[in-house]
Amino acid sequence: MEQEEFISKYAVDRHNTSSLKWDALEERFGNADLTPMWVADMEFKEPKAATEALKKRVENNxxxxxxxxxxxxxxxxxxxxxxxxxxxxxxxxxxxxxxxxxxxxxxxxxxxxxxxxxxxxxxxxxxxxxxxxxxxxxxxxxxxxxxxxxxxxxxxxxxxxxxxxxxxxxxxxxxxxxxxxxxxxxxxxxxxxxxxxxxxxxxxxxxxxxxxxxxxxxxxxxxxxxxxxxxxxxxxxxxxxxxxxxxxxxxxxxxxxxxxxxxxxxxxxxxxxxxxxxxxxxxxxxxxDGEEWLEAVLEVIRTNYQYVKNQLAANVPEIKVADLQGTYLLWVDLRGLVAPEQVRQFVQDKVGIAVDYGEWFGEDKLGCIRLNLATEPQFIENAVQNIVKFAGQYRK
Missing domain, CATH: 3.40.640.10 (Type I PLP-dependent aspartate aminotransferase-like (Major domain))
Structure with missing residues (x-):
């Protein structure tokens, strides 16, 4: 399945669906307008075969x-x-x-x-x-x-x-x-x-x-x-x-x-x-029956990863991007660009995204963030473009 076809078929707007990732932004981050890239789930519907199996069971009542x-x-x-x-x-x-x-x-x-x-x-x-x-x-x-x-x-x-x-x-x-x-x-x-x-x-x-x-x-x-x-x-x-x-x-x-x-x-x-x-x-x-669906998802994640990696390397080399071998979660070290105490301001107020912060994973990782790449490329592209746009304000 081609990437554009997959996105057209499976991408979904999750606003107002009781989604922790999307509908708890005000509660968790103080801003409902952020683009969420934190919780480790996807902006894609599950495989069609799974949905059909659930429908059949639900009809049993x-x-x-x-x-x-x-x-x-x-x-x-x-x-x-x-x-x-x-x-x-x-x-x-x-x-x-x-x-x-x-x-x-x-x-x-x-x-x-x-x-x-x-x-x-x-x-x-x-x-x-x-x-x-x-x-x-x-x-x-x-x-x-x-x-x-x-x-x-x-x-x-x-x-x-x-x-x-x-x-x-x-x-x-x-x-x-x-x-x-x-x-x-x-x-x-x-x-x-x-x-x-x-x-x-x-x-x-x-x-x-x-x-x-x-x-x-x-x-x-x-x-x-x-x-x-x-x-x-x-x-x-x-x-x-x-x-x-x-x-x-x-x-x-x-x-x-x-x-x-x-x-x-x-x-x-x-x-x-x-x-x-x-x-x-x-x-x-x-x-x-979900293998084709998974392969399409993996291609979206790979596309998103390469975009982040290439764009930041070319435009903001101070930011270190981890080598992503597995998971759809990208570890990004901002400490070469942004002072640790300014990371939340940069990420939320400037870039406009909600992320998992490094100190959640280890006390010495203040200044790092985790990005969820299992999403539509447009969200990734907008985030990276904002990182590039505002990086100059934070260069040491």
Missing amino acids: VYGYSVVPEGYFKTYQAWQKKRHNIRLESEWLLFDNGVVSSLYTLVNTFTQPNDAVLILTPVYYPFHDAIKDNGRRLIASQLVEEDGQFNMDFADIERKIVENDVKLFIQCSPHNPVGRIWTEKELATVLEICRKHHVLVVSDEIHQDIEIGKRKFISALSVEDEKFHNDLIVVTSPSKTFNMAGLLNSHVIIPNEKIREQFKIGKNRFNHTDESILGQIAAEAAYR
Whole structure:
């Protein structure tokens, strides 16, 4: 599907739809007229197959207690095998109402109050919250930036695991917000460190289908011929892939039977909820028939990324744009142009956009922002043009 055709068919005005991203701008940013590029969802309708499947179910006019649709497991297994060469057994697959919800349950289930939990910062802020809200000790290892790409500091990771007796490591793969797709060697190294020190790993792979560059996503499930299955939990969801966050359907994949049973007990204790049948119906249809839609979305994201990268490099080289390999979220460092205390003024009052701010992801990232590229190119172009237009007022 050509990009113009896709945008014409699937782009949607989300004003007045109870959209957090669009309708909460006044509440969150103090200005309802900003162009929102913050919350990680899209300005595109979900795949047509998903909508049709939902319509069919709605026509049944009954929303009672349900079981997982019969074809879901095979459809999801086929998707994972085809796109990522991941082998899944149906008994490994459990369900939840969202990845963040799972993180809270996992922290409560597999650690005790005041236990240490490791994350790699800057990282998606609910990682921080799931640890701190539950009375655990947050241990952060800083990613190291080299020429726009962020890398793990393995020596620091191991040192902090040992010094703090870390019990749980929550990794983000692909990494939100810095856009890294980890190589198999990188994953194997960090997973081996964790295994050596008996640290359980939770791998958040919600952005696995959003591959922007040439690097292919590799799941922790597949590393070194499934070597790390005994110490691993993977959480995923169709919410980023197919723009379905509001349908509250996610996966918890646990190969180790003992750990899987522990999670079931923990879920009953801390978050006893039933699955979302509408979310499962939509996801099954999308995994079965949504591949063309996804490929079109990826081309829009790539177009937006190249525009931002090229225009800023040519006109405002003081701004550093991270190498976007995965996710549709672009990490932009404004500190070479704008003093940290002036970033909000520049971004909101001049450029006219609402963004996620760097300090939300890591205390030392004041002056950075995260841009959502899963939107119409016109919004991206307007934002970049305003950055270029007002940059001269802020040059040091």
